[in-house]
Structure formats: C-alpha cells, structure tokens
Amino acid sequence: MNPITFLIDNWDLYIDGFIRLFQAANLAFVFAMVVGVVIASFRVSPIRPLQRFAAFYVTVFRNTPLLIIFFLFFFGLPKLGFTFTPFVSTVIVMSLYTGAYLGETVRSGINSVDTGQAEAARAIGLNFREVLGTVVIPQALRTVVGPIGNLYIANAKNTVIGTTIGLFVETTAAQRLANSTGQPIAAFAAAAIFFVVWLLIAAQVFTSIEQRVAFKR
Amino acid sequence: MRTRRLRVLGLVMILMLLLAACGGGGEEAEEGGATSEPAGAASEADGAETTVGADAEGVQALRDAGTVRIGVKYDQPLFGVNTPSGVEGFDAEIAKLMVEGIFRDGDPESHIEFTEAVSANREPFLQNDEVDMVIATYTMNEERDQVVDFAGPYYETGQQLMVPEGNPEGIQAPEDLNTSDLRSCSVEGSTSLQNFQELAPDADIITFDTYTKCAEAMNDGRVDATTTDGAILFGLVDEFGGFEVVGEEFSDEPYGIGIPDGATDLRLYLNERICQIQENGEWDQAYENTVGVVAETPAPPPIDPAFGDPVFPEGSECPQASGAGATSSEAGSEATSEMTSEPAAGASEAAS
Numbered sequence: 001m002n003p004i005t006f007l008i009d010n011w012d013l014y015i016d017g018f019i020r021l022f023q024a025a026n027l028a029f030v031f032a033m034v035v036g037v038v039i040a041s042f043r044v045s046p047i048r049p050l051q052r053f054a055a056f057y058v059t060v061f062r063n064t065p066l067l068i069i070f071f072l073f074f075f076g077l078p079k080l081g082f083t084f085t086p087f088v089s090t091v092i093v094m095s096l097y098t099g100a101y102l103g104e105t106v107r108s109g110i111n112s113v114d115t116g117q118a119e120a121a122r123a124i125g126l127n128f129r130e131v132l133g134t135v136v137i138p139q140a141l142r143t144v145v146g147p148i149g150n151l152y153i154a155n156a157k158n159t160v161i162g163t164t165i166g167l168f169v170e171t172t173a174a175q176r177l178a179n180s181t182g183q184p185i186a187a188f189a190a191a192a193i194f195f196v197v198w199l200l201i202a203a204q205v206f207t208s209i210e211q212r213v214a215f216k217r
Numbered sequence: 218m219r220t221r222r223l224r225v226l227g228l229v230m231i232l233m234l235l236l237a238a239c240g241g242g243g244e245e246a247e248e249g250g251a252t253s254e255p256a257g258a259a260s261e262a263d264g265a266e267t268t269v270g271a272d273a274e275g276v277q278a279l280r281d282a283g284t285v286r287i288g289v290k291y292d293q294p295l296f297g298v299n300t301p302s303g304v305e306g307f308d309a310e311i312a313k314l315m316v317e318g319i320f321r322d323g324d325p326e327s328h329i330e331f332t333e334a335v336s337a338n339r340e341p342f343l344q345n346d347e348v349d350m351v352i353a354t355y356t357m358n359e360e361r362d363q364v365v366d367f368a369g370p371y372y373e374t375g376q377q378l379m380v381p382e383g384n385p386e387g388i389q390a391p392e393d394l395n396t397s398d399l400r401s402c403s404v405e406g407s408t409s410l411q412n413f414q415e416l417a418p419d420a421d422i423i424t425f426d427t428y429t430k431c432a433e434a435m436n437d438g439r440v441d442a443t444t445t446d447g448a449i450l451f452g453l454v455d456e457f458g459g460f461e462v463v464g465e466e467f468s469d470e471p472y473g474i475g476i477p478d479g480a481t482d483l484r485l486y487l488n489e490r491i492c493q494i495q496e497n498g499e500w501d502q503a504y505e506n507t508v509g510v511v512a513e514t515p516a517p518p519p520i521d522p523a524f525g526d527p528v529f530p531e532g533s534e535c536p537q538a539s540g541a542g543a544t545s546s547e548a549g550s551e552a553t554s555e556m557t558s559e560p561a562a563g564a565s566e567a568a569s
Contacts, residue, residue, distance in 0.1 A: 075430070083439060163405065164425065166423040166430075166434075168405075168424065172405045172424065175426075176410065176411075178336075179336050179337060179407060180408045182360055184340065
C-alpha cells in the first residue's frame with residue numbers, strides 16, 4: 001500500500017484535517033507576529049518594567065516544552081473558570097509560543113538597524129513610538145524575512161500538537177486510519193505529503209518576499 | 218540559490234515517499250520465522266497438562282531463544298500498566314500463562330521481555346520482528362488480519378458509555394448523544410470512534426490521544442460522555458472515581474493475541490493454550506485478580522479467529538476443537554494487497 005493511494009482513498013478525512021490545521025497555523029502566525037513585534041518593542045523600550053516583562057515572557061515560553069503549555073492551557077484554565085474550544089486554545093497557545101520566538105527574531109532585526117536611523121528619526125522630532133513604528137521596525141522586519149520564514153515553518157509543524165488537546169488535524173486523521181487499517185506507515189506518510197507541499201510553497205513565498213524587500217545597507 | 222534549494226527539497230520529498238512506499242506495505246509482511254506445516258501432536262506425559270502444539274517447530278524456536286518478546290500496553294488500567302514491579306494487568310497475566318506453556322518451569326516472568334506497544338506500533342512491531350507477540354487490548358479484525366495473524370480471542374468486551382456519576386443527562390445509548398447539545402469524547406485513531414459516529418452521526422465529538430484526557434475533560438464538565446470498550450471504561454472508573462458505565466454494549470470487541478503473519482505453529486499453540494487455561498481455571502484467576510476488581514467475571518469467549526485456517530492443532534484436547542467454532546466459513550487469510558479503508562462490518566477495535 002503506498003501513501004499516495006492511501007491518500008486518495010481517504011481524501012475526505014485528510015483534507016478536513018488539513019484545512020483545520022492550515023487555518024489554525026496561519027491565524028496563530030498572524031497573532032504571533034503581533035505578539036513578536038510588541039515583545040521586541042518592549043525589550044528595546046526605555047521603560048524598565050516592560051523590558052523585564054518581555055525578557056521574562058520570552059524565557060518562559062522558550063524554555064517550556066510546547067506539549068506542556070498546551071496541556072496546562074487546555075486542562076488547567078478550566079479549573080480557574082476559563083474554557084476555550086480546542087481550536088481557539090490551539091490558536092492562542094501557538095500565538096504565545098511562536099510569538100516569543102518572533103520577539104527574539106524581531107529584536108535581532110532591530111539591533112541590526114543602523115543607530116543613525118533612530119537618531120535621525122529622533123532628530124526630526126518623532127517620539128519613541130513613532131521612531132520604532134515608522135522607521136526602525138519596518139527596516140528590522142525587512143532584514144529578518146528569512147528567519148521569520150523559518151519560524152513560519154516551525155509554527156506550522158508545531159500546530160499539529162493541537163491534536164493532543166482534541167484539535168482534529170491531518171495527523172489525527174492519520175492516527176485514526178493507522179489504527180483502523182493496520183497501516184500506520186502509509187497513513188502518516190500520506191499526512192506528511194500535505195506538509196511537504198504546503199511548506200515547500202511557503203518557503204518559496206518567503207524567498208520571493210525576501211528578494212523583494214531586501215535593501216542595500 | 219533558489220533553484221538549488223528547491224531541488225534539494227524535491228529530492229527529500231521523493232526520498233521520503235520512496236521510504237514510505239517501502240515500509241508501508243502490508244504486502245511484504247515478515248514470515249516471522251514460522252513454518253506453515255501442521256503442528257505435530259505433542260507427546261508430553263504431563264498428565265493433565267496437555268501441551269499439544271507446544272512442540273511444533275515455530276514454538277520450539279521461541280523455547281530455544283529462551284525469551285519471548287511481548288508487546289503490551291503500559292498505560293491501560295486493568296490490562297497493562299507499567300509499574301516499578303513489572304507490567305501488571307490482565308494482558309500481562311495472559312502473557313505469563315502463554316509463556317508458561319512454552320517453558321513449563323514455573324517461572325514465566327524470567328522468559329518474558331515486555332515492550333511497550335502503543336496502538337499504532339502493534340502491526341509494525343510484528344512485521345519488523347521486534348516482538349514475538351502482541352497482547353495489548355488488541356481487537357481482532359479482518360483488516361488487521363491481512364497484515365498480522367491472531368490467536369484467540371482470550372477476552373471479549375464491547376463498546377459502552379461512561380458518564381458522570383448519577384448520569385445527570387440520563388444517557389443510555391449512543392442515540393441519546395446524537396445531538397449538538399451534548400458532547401462526547403473518544404480517542405483519535407480508534408474505531409470506537411468510528412462505531413460511535415456511525416450510530417450517532419450528528420453527535421458533537423471531541424477526541425484526545427488518551428482516555429485519561431477524556432476523563433479529565435469530563436471532570437471539567439466539557440464532556441458529557443466518553444465511549445470506548447467497556448473494559449477500558451471500567452479501568453477509568455476504577456482510577457478516577459466519580460463516573461459510571463451505562464447502557465448496553467453496542468459492539469463486539471474480541472481481544473486476540475497478535476503474532477506475525479504466517480506464524481501458524483504459534484497460532485495453533487496459543488489457541489490450544491488459551492483453551493487450556495479456560496478449562497483449568499487459570500483464566501478465571503487471572504481475570505479476578507485484574508479486571509475482576511471492577512467487573513464481574515464473564516465466561517471466557519470461544520476461540521475462533523474467524524479468519525479461516527484451522528484453529529487448533531491436530532489431536533487437540535480442547536473440547537472446542539471438535540465442536541462449533543473450530544472451523545469458519547470465512548475465506549482464508551491470504552493477505553490480499555487490495556485493502557479497503559472501511560472497517561468490515563462488526564469489526565472495530567480498542568484504540569487506546
């Protein structure tokens with residue numbers, strides 16, 4: 001039994017799982033970008049408590065296994081009276097987690113922006129928020145498109161862990177089929193095909209963005 | 218730069234597919250070193266302890282090896298739980314009884330090497346010769362029989378429902394859950410789930426990877442009912458408390474011993490041995506010490522793999538051997554390369 005035939009035979013189940021994964025991963029990534037920019041801004045801001053908070057945030061999320069974050073979020077919060085569906089939980093957890101990594105990436109981008117740029121911006125009377133928002137961050141993002149692309153791919157794959165809190169994704173479909181047909185290898189290989197296709201395209205998209213926005217320093 | 222990256226990725230993709238195509242076969246199951254000659258009748262003068270089939274070549278090979286590698290569950294309350302003092306549960310007890318019949322030295326544990334076999338690993342372990350048998354709440358069904366062989370069943374359970382104690386929603390059958398107002402829980406990859414969906418197509422279902430999460434979600438009030446094999450539910454009730462099992466069984470789940478495809482000697486021996494322990498009371502004892510803690514001891518199921526082939530070795534002393542269930546109307550278990558993805562009627566399985 002090869003994975004391709006397997007995929008064709010069970011197309012409905014797989015595509016259903018894939019669509020949900022695709023939605024969750026992309027939604028999470030959009031929110032993670034917001035989280036990342038905010039965290040990076042905090043870290044370079046002159047306000048000490050914000051710096052501390054951002055450093056703490058990044059430390060916590062980068063050093064806790066994702067599986068544990070998922071578990072605590074999904075099974076822990078109800079004890080405090082907050083209950084989210086698996087899909088919403090997955091999007092929130094992935095936004096927070098990938099956001100921590102993006103925060104570090106964006107910060108390294110900010111550090112690579114010539115200090116002259118920020119000084120010039122301040123010299124024409126912009127306040128901190130305007131300096132960051134209109135001058136520094138846009139340049140910073142343009143320099144780290146490659147690493148952001150890597151994080152997009154990591155985020156896509158990590159989102160699969162949502163399956164452990166009941167999100168139905170393509171690996172859930174694979175798991176289901178592996179068990180009912182006794183052919184786990186074909187079942188999971190079929191699920192992997194989706195990733196390969198999706199992430200190949202994503203890599204291309206990021207490469208072309210990189211080429212488009214790159215600028216000579 | 219760009220084309221090179223693409224090319225490398227393309228290559229990786231092709232490699233992966235090739236790898237999957239090689240490994241993903243049911244067509245090339247290992248022979249498991251077994252011969253398909255009929256087992257010779259044993260001539261053990263053990264009095265009551267008949268051991269027909271235990272001297273056949275395929276079983277002899279295990280005896281010569283000195284250890285039998287057995288795949289079990291490590292996280293299935295009452296059936297297979299890994300504890301510091303070894304694997305405990307009904308499956309583990311059955312394993313010991315099976316192995317005792319091979320070595321007959323009163324110390325089966327010294328001849329067993331337990332390995333954790335999670336559901337998805339059961340067939341690959343048998344196909345790749347990583348274990349000699351799998352005793353892990355392994356439901357026998359037609360599709361699985363195409364890639365592995367089964368002895369047994371040694372136990373029969375059926376799918377039921379577990380609800381919070383007191384049954385606040387008055388749930389009795391899957392049909393009661395066929396509404397978006399109530400939420401049901403099962404484990405992904407289980408045909409418990411498939412069975413349930415057939416019976417309750419409009420049910421709102423959430424799936425996790427373990428039943429303990431279903432129980433946890435039920436504690437949080439996110440889920441109104443959990444469904445899987447009754448035996449597993451009883452284990453959860455035992456572990457968590459605060460739940461009860463309700464309603465009739467709505468599927469048949471015969472648990473069998475999985476062995477490599479074509480290991481006929483071993484299959485005949487195991488069937489004979491299961492029959493023997495049912496006759497001499499060891500089966501009852503094993504059950505009472507494990508699952509019997511939370512459930513009444515049932516009558517053991519008749520041995521009938523129902524996938525064709527003779528069930529018992531020639532000259533078997535098992536009373537069933539001459540009675541019903543010794544032959545089956547099913548077609549032979551020649552592995553066909555054509556596999557359907559739909560479960561055969563009535564075939565379903567324990568997921569966990």
